[in-house]
Amino acid sequence: MQTDQISVSIWRGGEDGKYQTYRVPRLESQTVLDVVTYIQRELDPSLSYRFACRVGVCGSCAMTVNGKARWTCRTHVSRVADGGAITLAPLRNLPVVKDLVVDMAVFFDKWEKALGSFVGDQTRDQALAAVSPADPRRREASAGIECIGCGICYATCDVVDWNKDYLGPAAMNRAWTLINDARDVARLPRLQAIAGDNGCLGCHSQQGCVERCPKSLNPTVAIAGLKRESMKAALKGELS
Amino acid sequence: MSLPSARTESFLWLAQRISAMVLAVCVTVHIATMIIAVQGGLSAAEIISRVGGSRLWLGFYLVFVTAVAIHAPIGLKSVLREMTALPMRRIELLVGLFAIVIAALGLRAAFGLYGLGGQ
Ligand code: SF4
Ligand code: SF4
Ligand code: FES
Numbered sequence: 001m002q003t004d005q006i007s008v009s010i011w012r013g014g015e016d017g018k019y020q021t022y023r024v025p026r027l028e029s030q031t032v033l034d035v036v037t038y039i040q041r042e043l044d045p046s047l048s049y050r051f052a053c054r055v056g057v058c059g060s061c062a063m064t065v066n067g068k069a070r071w072t073c074r075t076h077v078s079r080v081a082d083g084g085a086i087t088l089a090p091l092r093n094l095p096v097v098k099d100l101v102v103d104m105a106v107f108f109d110k111w112e113k114a115l116g117s118f119v120g121d122q123t124r125d126q127a128l129a130a131v132s133p134a135d136p137r138r139r140e141a142s143a144g145i146e147c148i149g150c151g152i153c154y155a156t157c158d159v160v161d162w163n164k165d166y167l168g169p170a171a172m173n174r175a176w177t178l179i180n181d182a183r184d185v186a187r188l189p190r191l192q193a194i195a196g197d198n199g200c201l202g203c204h205s206q207q208g209c210v211e212r213c214p215k216s217l218n219p220t221v222a223i224a225g226l227k228r229e230s231m232k233a234a235l236k237g238e239l240s
Numbered sequence: 241m242s243l244p245s246a247r248t249e250s251f252l253w254l255a256q257r258i259s260a261m262v263l264a265v266c267v268t269v270h271i272a273t274m275i276i277a278v279q280g281g282l283s284a285a286e287i288i289s290r291v292g293g294s295r296l297w298l299g300f301y302l303v304f305v306t307a308v309a310i311h312a313p314i315g316l317k318s319v320l321r322e323m324t325a326l327p328m329r330r331i332e333l334l335v336g337l338f339a340i341v342i343a344a345l346g347l348r349a350a351f352g353l354y355g356l357g358g359q
Contacts, residue, residue, distance in 0.1 A: 195246035195247075195250055196244070201249055201250065227253075
């Protein structure tokens with residue numbers, strides 16, 4: 001039932017902050033990000049939060065909405081308002097900077113640890129690599145390529161919570177797309193980086209990441225692929 | 241801290257999967273035997289008459305015990321690592337001891353029962 005006001009509790013402060021409640025007018029087709037923006041513009045300019053594109057492309061607006069990590073620019077209030085109330089907290093598993101802003105540095109450091117960037121050996125003078133869209137490896141890569149780096153999967157993953165060195169779903173999803181990139185030449189160092197208990201073997205395969213990924217990606221399948229490939233490499237004696 | 245290498249962890253992971261497959265068979269045989277064996281009431285004499293002196297059962301239990309001694313400690317390692325703040329060295333020591341205790345108790349029981357039969 002639509003009420004004309006929503007009660008919004010927002011985390012204020014750093015790790016030891018507390019919730020503060022605001023009343024916000026309820027509007028048609030209002031997103032959670034609209035609500036936060038309203039509070040910051042009309043009620044409390046000291047409120048910190050991140051956003052950029054407002055259309056689900058940049059991945060910067062993720063927050064914990066009523067206990068679940070979501071992209072707030074594409075989450076309608078009507079879908080989440082629990083009896084006209086919303087609770088907003090910063091993403092889990094990342095250090096809180098202030099209010100709804102977390103420090104994403106560890107998240108992206110782990111992409112680097114998982115060798116999450118392309119390594120090629122061709123120059124601009126060589127012919128373009130011909131990769132058929134029907135190629136099985138290209139299909140594997142395509143399945144994971146649309147990640148927007150929002151950190152929602154990372155915030156949802158319990159293994160990240162339990163083991164601070166666990167690389168997490170997004171970094172490994174990225175590694176898997178690169179392992180399936182025919183032009184990439186860092187296959188073995190990447191397998192070495194994601195093998196072991198801090199990497200793919202730490203995953204419990206319970207798919208919290210899949211459940212919450214706003215782009216409907218499946219990091220669990222990517223991680224299962226990494227398990228297979230790193231196990232083959234271990235058996236061939238290619239891992240150290 | 242790079243204590244156990246990616247290779248070691250990979251082999252342990254594989255060992256745990258393979259031992260799980262062995263256990264799937266062993267546990268089924270074990271439970272089926274228990275259900276069948278207790279039909280006529282459970283007695284030491286009955287157990288000894290079945291298992292004692294039997295090379296087949298001895299072989300079965302040796303495989304069973306080995307699989308448990310491999311499988312359980314590797315799982316315990318993950319549980320301790322995720323659920324406690326113990327350092328990795330301490331965890332390795334604990335699960336290593338756990339493996340030895342399981343193997344020792346299991347082998348003692350298997351050989352003990354084998355030795356009781358056939359006289
Ligand atoms: S499936 Fe793996 S990566 Fe995804 S949330 Fe679970 S443990 Fe984390
Ligand atoms: S895999 Fe999905 S949830 Fe994780 S960072 Fe990428 S887009 Fe976000
Ligand atoms: S603001 Fe860019 S994804 Fe939400």
